[in-house]
Amino acid sequence: MTMRNLSESCTRVFRAIWRRGSGRYALTVLGLWMAVAVVSLFWTPQPLLATDGYHVWAAPSAAHPLGTDGTGADVLSWLMAGSRTNLVIAALTVVCSGALGLLLVGLMVSRRAGLGSVTVAVVDALISIPTVLIALLLTVPFGASVGVIVGACSIAYGLNLARVARPAAMLAARSDYVGSAFAGGASGWYAFTRHVVPNIAPVLAVQLSISAGTSVLAEAGLTYLGVGVGAGVPSWGHSLATSVKFINVFPLTVLWPGLVVTLAVVALNLLGDALVRVGEEVAR
């Protein structure tokens, strides 16, 4: 497929998503998220390290639109900076889990029967390991960092992706059109990239958008457990973790990061739903 075709079909998919109410919400929230992440590179209402010792746990005011946390740091500034970290985590998770998932799907539908069934068995065994456990294991050598979250999410969601995409991939791989491509001298790589991947693209798009959403939740959870982003790195999970202990006293400071996480996760899930519908439309 040429670049022109690719950009054309991207525009078409974008328009089709925009036409639905839920898709419009998803695209708006995602657009806002990216815009805020970019803006936070140059500007935040307060410098991140500026703390106001006289106004800890402050209620919203003109100087601190969302109030301050326990060290007197501006909640809005930290959330804005956090959106950057979460965006990076979500994007890297999509890329890495997508790559791992495709690799596993490729092995599963391989014409070498042995290779396929071994991969299926291995994936089924590994999929039972919870994301948290993978993250804990990864922190032993690497320490808590963004990389650990991305690694844990990519492994867990990549395995899941492979399992979900396998039926559609098998259907395409065993089809007559792939058979006739092989008869014409096509390689396994050709059949996989030209026929199998396009046919599982809808499943991939949906799973990956859900993975991106789940990565936001995973970041919050893992950071709360102390195996997420390192200390001092702004993230939504960090904002939640620092204030959640005082939820009974200062509920507002928990509400803001919670709200942001919820908005983002819902948006990514709705995007997934919209992609399913669009996929159905295109198939028709």
Place this chain on the structure above:
Amino acid sequence: MSVEVRGLNVAIDGRPIVRDVDLTVGDGERVGLIGSSGSGKSMIARAMLGLLPRGAEVSGSVLLGGTEVVGAAERDLADLRGRYVGVVFQNPGASLNPVSTVARQIALPLRLHYDLTRAEREERVMAMLAKVGLDESVAGRYPHELSGGQQQRVGIAAALVTSPRFIIADEPTTALDSIIQRQITDLLVSLVDDAGASMLFITHDFSVLARATTRCAVIDDGRVADRGATADLLAAPSTPEARELVESARRLTLDPTLETR
């Protein structure tokens, strides 16, 4: 049982599929519906059973032996379907339950609609198996252990076990080999005639229709394009739609007088 369809219209999502169809199947008569795929012939059969997909709008009247089907309650329809109407489907492999034995599938309509003892049911099932030309040993087997022709015999047995008065056969031979097609058609005709039931036979193949029915209607784009005695239509089709179907059937069947290539 006689069947009368008057002014039947079916639209799905606002798109008309069946348009103003009139059709009569007399008591003990075998009538055919012929048309290409997408012509709406199967939808007419589904409307007769009250088995239309969601979002379908129906108008007109379908009288099955005096009972109005259009707008009838689902409860009454369910009883009507199993007891008085039998259906033979196109793809026996898909219409049989893969995890249930042949005997259990044939017995199912009996369990649903009649209060019989186990022994009575078993007796009916075995008698039905013999009627469709299957060995007793088939009773305990699963559908995947049977050939396509055997599967369709099971499908016919399940459709006829309650001695329905009206049988709808929806492309019952399309998925089968040519020799098996003929056997299944002949079997269905002889069973229906022996029981004195009436039949609506749906196909896209005039050569099958000629063996199975005495009268038929040609369906094109949801309308009745032509109707009459099957033999007459085959000999002298009067409308373009009928002519195309007959012409196709002629070119695909052997005729001793025709020159081969």
Place this chain on the structure above:
Amino acid sequence: MSTSRPSALLSATHIEKSFGGRRVLFDVSAAVGAGECLAVIGGSGSGKSTLTRIMLGLETRDSGEVTYAGRPVVPGRGGRIPGSSEGFRALRRESGLVFQNPFASLDPRWTVARSVAEPLVLTGRGPDREQTASAVCKALATAGLDPSEMLERRPAQLSGGQAQRVAIARAIVAEPRVILADEPMSAIDVTARVQILDALNAIRTARPDMGLIVVSHDLGVVQHLADRILVLHDGHVVESGPTDGVLGSPKAGYTRDLVAAASL
């Protein structure tokens, strides 16, 4: 009964094949010459698809020989290209396939233009866009379709008859010397079957040197197409000969049943 002749383009002799201990072909021989159409007829389970797939090198055989243009056809391990004979690779390059279900044989996400062009891409003739486009249009026209109407459509926008003619266009686009059509008319309407019959006859006229193998369970559909007919039953050849002879005076009982089933 030997059907292999010295002039044969593609011939199979004494083929035997079992699947998981069940024997499906017993000492079967078949051949198709250049410009000839061979119909392989039989019911389901007769081994007709297996035989023809073995002939085209799409399936491995237990014993027997396949020869293409005088060269032995020996597939590599597991029926693949590495380790195969030169005859096998030539056959792969110079053969085309038409399957039973046109919708399963066309990638649902590809346009007609891309699907039809695929064999050209696979044989390394893809890069020249103008030549590819004209070859695709020519193939579609030969199969009885209007290229301008079809090129940008996807399989879901085609009728069964159109989709199967697109598959036929794909099979001939790389100018193969032999084509296998496996039950090309079974999955579609009677009226559309006639279109397929016309398309197959048209490609024979367009490519007079091409060998065509048609697999079917119905003698009726091949009467105006085949030069010779081979009847298989339970893995054995029960009858083989010129079309007129087999249809006019069938010798085997099974063939007589087939003739009866294909008559009005």
